[in-house]
Amino acid sequence: MSGSAALDLKDVRREPLEAVVVRFAGDSGDGMQLTGGLFTEETAIAGNDLVTFPDFPAEIRAPVGTTYGVSAFQIHFGSRTVMTSGDSPDVVVCMNPAALKVNLDDLKKGGVVIADLGTFTPKNLEKAGFDTNPLEDDTLEPYRRIDIDITKLTLEAVKETGVSKRDAQRCKNMWTLGLVSWMYDRDIESTVRWLGTKFKKLPDIAAANIAALKAGHAFGETAEMPTSLPVFSINPAEFVPGEYRTATGTEALAWGMTVGTNLAGIKLVMASYPITPASSLLHVLAGLKEYNVTTFQAEDEIAAACAAIGASYGGALGVTSSSGPGVALKSEALGLAIATELPLILVNSQRAGPSTGMPTKTEQSDLFLALYGRNADSPIVILAPRSSADCFDVGVEAVRIATQFMTPVMILSDTYLVNAAEPWKLPDINDIEPFPVKFRDDPEGFHPFVRDSETGARPWVRPGTPGLEHRIGGLERAADSGNVSNDPINHQRMTDARINKVLGVADALPPQQIDEGAATGRVAVVGWGSTYGPINRAVTRVRDAGHEVSQIHLRNIWPLPKNLGELLAGFDQVLVPELNAGQLITLLRSEYLCDAKGLNKVVGQPFRIAEIEAAIHACLEN
Amino acid sequence: MSGSAALDLKDVRREPLEAVVVRFAGDSGDGMQLTGGLFTEETAIAGNDLVTFPDFPAEIRAPVGTTYGVSAFQIHFGSRTVMTSGDSPDVVVCMNPAALKVNLDDLKKGGVVIADLGTFTPKNLEKAGFDTNPLEDDTLEPYRRIDIDITKLTLEAVKETGVSKRDAQRCKNMWTLGLVSWMYDRDIESTVRWLGTKFKKLPDIAAANIAALKAGHAFGETAEMPTSLPVFSINPAEFVPGEYRTATGTEALAWGMTVGTNLAGIKLVMASYPITPASSLLHVLAGLKEYNVTTFQAEDEIAAACAAIGASYGGALGVTSSSGPGVALKSEALGLAIATELPLILVNSQRAGPSTGMPTKTEQSDLFLALYGRNADSPIVILAPRSSADCFDVGVEAVRIATQFMTPVMILSDTYLVNAAEPWKLPDINDIEPFPVKFRDDPEGFHPFVRDSETGARPWVRPGTPGLEHRIGGLERAADSGNVSNDPINHQRMTDARINKVLGVADALPPQQIDEGAATGRVAVVGWGSTYGPINRAVTRVRDAGHEVSQIHLRNIWPLPKNLGELLAGFDQVLVPELNAGQLITLLRSEYLCDAKGLNKVVGQPFRIAEIEAAIHACLEN
Amino acid sequence: MNDASAAPALTAQDFTSDQDVRWCPGCGDYAIVKGVRSALAEIGTPPENVVFISGIGCAARFPYYMSTYGFHTIHGRAPAFATGLKLANPELDVWVVGGDGDMLSIGGNHTFHVLRRNVDVNVLLFNNEIYGLTKGQYSPTSREGTRSPSTPLGSVDHPVAPASFALGVGARFVARTFDTAQKHLPIMMKRAQANRGASFVEILQNCIVYNDGTFDDVATKKAVDNQLFCEAGQPLIFGKELDRGIRLNRDTLDLEVVMLGENGITEDDILVHDETNRTLAGMLARLGPPDTPMAFGVLFADPTESYDSAVHAQEAAVKANADTPDLNALLRRGHTWNV
Amino acid sequence: MNDASAAPALTAQDFTSDQDVRWCPGCGDYAIVKGVRSALAEIGTPPENVVFISGIGCAARFPYYMSTYGFHTIHGRAPAFATGLKLANPELDVWVVGGDGDMLSIGGNHTFHVLRRNVDVNVLLFNNEIYGLTKGQYSPTSREGTRSPSTPLGSVDHPVAPASFALGVGARFVARTFDTAQKHLPIMMKRAQANRGASFVEILQNCIVYNDGTFDDVATKKAVDNQLFCEAGQPLIFGKELDRGIRLNRDTLDLEVVMLGENGITEDDILVHDETNRTLAGMLARLGPPDTPMAFGVLFADPTESYDSAVHAQEAAVKANADTPDLNALLRRGHTWNV
């Protein structure tokens, strides 16, 4: 009954698939995130491409069995390139009635529902808001259903280990993982190992979990299997050879910025205040002390932004991070960083708003805030990563731009990127050109606001440097000495200099690429940030159907790439899908007077490929 | 030597003028603001139209004699309609060398400089940064100069009153006022009366000031007058008959909002935190307790915004006010008012930025902040008064919109409007239709987020109303009950409802008017806010020169008037002058895909008419 | 506003909303909401005249579970909203609820000023010494060395004591109780509500998920030997056997624990609680294990006119002296002229 | 960093920048800048290692007048900038300067937390009980009844005492002095600078334009009978003739003024100042006219490790135990696989 025993049977009657979407759903206490994570690991080892997306409940630990306490983890994996976490699941695992209630609508018609019979008690059904038992009426008619009393089978499987009933029940998720692993022909060895390490100090718990896992796996393998249990095989995807890992956007971004500051030869000081979904960046960086990373949990977002600026003033790179309301609070401080021309990175993990909104849901609605959310003319650089792996590159790039141009940089991430994970081909850091910071230390001819002729950056001076003592501040500064100046002409000159310095960053950028398709055509689909995956799939599909459609995906929101206007002019129509009411489109229309059309969705969830496909077809019919 | 004696001589050799610009400039301690204010009063009584503009130093009371301690007051008055405080002064009164240093460049070539000889001591010259005495070299060659030892003459004039030398010297400004009043044939009686009342308790001080005033006046009248002293007569302007007063934008706005809340039948609760130039609104409202106005100086801008929202939640109209950095700080709270759909007025007295910038200087650079400065899609109504008198109407209108649509309204004022004063024909409040608030009090079928079918507004309920107890908050609310909802479709529906409610305000607005000129033509000059005056004068001048130019001046920044796109399409070119780097223009370009050109100036000062004229001519030459 | 005698008696049920309670099973907040509801029923203000205003956090979900008016605002700012509400309508019975992060981290300044100004609101701080809603980061009240996602090696900053903070900023009513003190907590609520002016109540609350058991030594049944319940005019005696007392050490100016009957110590040696003594309150606020018990009860109460009542009095005086307000006259204040 | 012995002696001039001072003639800030410069010269830290960080206000213009590094930031947030700076570079000698509005109104929360955390900075609060720069509105330290542009009929809120605030939030070093105290002020500066951790110094400052003379009863030469200069280990004696003292009233737990030699009172009855006693500090902080003198000096000093030093120690320990950081290894933490 070992993992390899399962392998022997694998060729028998497995239905080959190109890609599949599986969602694990259960109560917050059911360990669905862990289950999903371990399945992801097995899937990565099996060589499939994948994207995962956890969907946490808004509540910390809502009362057991309620719909709002349901926690889900979705994984999309396949033998081809996988770009999204999947439009709608092919398989939903429901650990209780509430999970079924919440997730059934999303399931594809004809998809598979695996439900734990043992939890469909009258009490649980009532909590989930079912009047009648959906397993006993026609609710599940349109689907392939697999009712198994997972609770009972788990208790039986772990009996021998002698753990308490409560601990035994906690192994249900491993039983389920075993079953699903069997269905998709995953090797459970990595999970067995993980459980052994995790519960090293609690050997009976380890044994119970492993027993449950293997029992679930064996359930499929053996005759106990219901005849309707579908089993599949999915070939490994083609990957560029190399070393891979999975990473969430937050992890990749944290590492990217850390690599960036190390390549710049300076310390990273991250000051933040917890907020969903931004907090995890603070958590990841808090564990990187040996890489010259200091973290500071401030009393609020304002203090966090100010402390980060104070750190930059001191010669480190200040990084601050928040979401929605917390980013709004940093506006005033950001203005000071702009005025004093200090480097700074502000990571904005966007979430659904306005105000507190839906803190655990994704949205792309802070582009306006990033561009315009400060008093007066206050330009900054804005970057938007497209995928969790891209977060790494954007992290490095943000450090480079901030330190070389002496400017704040805002990175627009979002709930999706924070949580989604995908395989990432690890770069070799030695391939990245270091960009060491040159602090000014020569008093000869020093003026704090005399600019570098190429970048427009003012010199960066570390307090403690003899002979360069000077004062800076938020009052308008004379163009050379930085002394307070109310001179009208100086104000115009400095306003222009700030604007032009940021615009000048575009000179140092590669031109905008066409991400998919030709450089001219009927429709350009222009997106930014985390919608890359679904847009790419949609464009590919429409192209495969023979239409002249291209994808242009922006990483540089401000300044925009210099060739963008020209590119857009090459298309009859421009379609701008965004998870907001129309923000990038406003910028493109005003910059290029291009009559772009928006595809806007504000429901707290990523785009489905099909929605974008439909919008492209609508354009083509014009 | 009375005021009437002066009148006898008046016809003799007065040069008739249509309009003139006079600037009083002196040390902060020289009382220039008072002098200007009293001269304004005399000028209003003489029946001229006028606009005034005080220019305060950034410092509270800088060391005597320094250039940054110079305080100035400019008045533009004439027998025709006066719309601006004047491009450049015809006359500059300089109470010391620093005043000359700072103001000379602005003076028209051939203009008059009146300088107090007595202050041009070596020490004062040095403080002002003069290497040589400008009265003794060719500095003043291009001007008509009148050097008078005002200090000495004042001391002589007040000798008899027996006041101390220090008090005697403080009368210099009255002596000067007397002289300038004579030059322009103003009756000094109103000033004499004012001084009597002001110093009722200090009769010798009153006597000294009056003596100085009369002496200055007599100086002109009598043979003591230097032959070069020019004297003028300016006929009364044509005014629509009625009762008039002068008012600054802040006063008019405070009164407008107070009239508004009284017409709405509710209390006004104003919560603010001091900041230049916004503070005066708090000060004015603090004196209106008998009009059901409560003011609250909060611990910071955030608390001020929140307290105002709390007041609105309680059934009063919450008003909050700030400038630049302080407005940025209110972003998060504003988001909550948007989310909970409570009425609120936020008055933004814009000043030069970014960051602390130049706190006493004017700028129009918070339009982006007003439109976009919040996380997520967060629409509000934005109004911009065009003149100090218009501030009153906008104040009333803002109350009406906020309470009838249950929405925050931002009013974009600026340093210029805050301080500038002009004659205002007082309305009869009985002519304004009251718009009483109807609080919901019927529990029958009550749901806090069910909307009025016409306005889209949700009901306003005062806590304390039996049977309507409910909970609201910043988490997304179900479209009817207002209960917390994470439902995807509901979020889209509420997002759309918020956007459409604000857009719907445009249905209740009159269509945009052409302010000057025809409805079609070669150039439309589109402005907003305090630039109305200079744009109007420039357009009028170019029209007078025979060109097809029109002025379209926006009071409604968001939503935009429904007919605006159509209007703009009627012109070959659209020119958008703004005191920022290009903000309204961005909105117009994206909304109407109209290839507008910007005229942008960021120097902390209003437009000069000539600058706009030149830009219009440049367009016409295209 | 509050004529309880005429109205039918209220029950805790009358203060219970129809919303599902969404705290974690076993969270101390359940006990608090229960205690507050029953106190409100006893106080008898009709639900429509009661308003709960909260910031953001687990604690701040509180208003949803009350059938009164409620406003779940933004993080840390609830005291400011409450101040505005009291200026609009001084008749309402306003309660402000928040956690230690909400009220002492991001909201520290507003808590400070609502107490300093003495606005007539009741401030309930649910102190669980952790950020619950954002999943367990340490807070300004977390003990030194707290390991949390943002301090994986343990926190190094010194926690603030909420009651000391309140006293330092000038609060005129400071009390302390704990979640499961189902007799004591409602009494504190009633005292707080009865105080005209800002009332500050720290409620120790167990976060079973992220900080379980932090208060086990002071806020459980077993902890009675560490609980000093202070009552005005009563000697500061405590312990299961009521055999311990608090004495002032006149040399160190510190409070110390003594055993009654030992070394000749009698009740006369024991300090008597004086609610109006700020110095004593300061010393009581600082007591706590291991060497001393933790003080519960009204540590300080020295009432004076509230801010909102003074504001309204000032306005009433102006109105009493002014003519009927005439809007045309408002515009015509000062100099006008006719053309 | 601070090897004064090797460097040539510094003078106040070495700390004077070339900028024109733009305070009103007669403003108390002139005396303060003078006192601080001379203290710095004595302390001897080279100017390049000194940083002044300020918020916004008249007081906050301070950095411009010092020839050290300086950062004039935004209103109320200077302590947060200073904290970030200390995390970036713990070697610097960082001073935070602001007014009563800057540090106790908008900035109250940051002042609170920089003190609670015990970040090694010196916080100088120039208390003129008014908003100077914005032209005279009342502040959180203004006395009740203050008439100002925003309170034309007089303010109705209770002022906060900065020193009580600092003690309440957990400051470990609290001192008070006044602008014209040209001997005392530099001593306080030196004590503050020598303290490792957050040092809080309230400096009474006369705003000659908007609040002239508020401190005449305590902060002028003539006011000597109202000035209690506290020194560690010394009896709390004051008065021109040094004939008055402070005694603890053991019944009211309050400090009271007694006349030496009257009613048999001798120096033995007088309280001896103990800088490390928080209760005493609290009582001293509250003293003031008309009944008692105002206390000046170091009211409280009870040093402990500073936040920044603890943070850096934690990091140093991690680095000492870790391998040389390898960026490729960072990315490869956890599970990876090869294709």
Ligand SMILES: Cc1ncc(C[n+]2csc(CCOP(=O)(O)OP(=O)(O)O)c2C)c(N)n1
């Ligand atoms: C402006 C802003 N910053 C941060 C957050 C995220 N946030 C929500 S609650 C909370 C702290 C919760 O801790 P506490 O106030 O102690 O309440 P508890 O959950 O422990 O009851 C934080 C940081 C937010 N919602 N808004």
Ligand SMILES: Cc1ncc(C[n+]2csc(CCOP(=O)(O)OP(=O)(O)O)c2C)c(N)n1
């Ligand atoms: C965010 C913000 N709010 C308000 C202001 C306006 N402002 C500048 S200084 C100040 C208060 C000044 O008082 P205080 O801090 O006591 O300093 P003082 O001028 O008395 O020395 C205020 C309200 C500002 N600059 N920024």
Ligand code: SF4
């Ligand atoms: S996280 Fe803690 S405080 Fe929040 S509901 Fe759960 S147990 Fe209560």
Ligand code: SF4
């Ligand atoms: S306003 Fe007051 S505090 Fe400010 S510089 Fe003038 S005197 Fe000093």
Ligand SMILES: [Mg+2]
């Ligand atoms: Mg908490």
Ligand SMILES: [Mg+2]
């Ligand atoms: Mg002050």
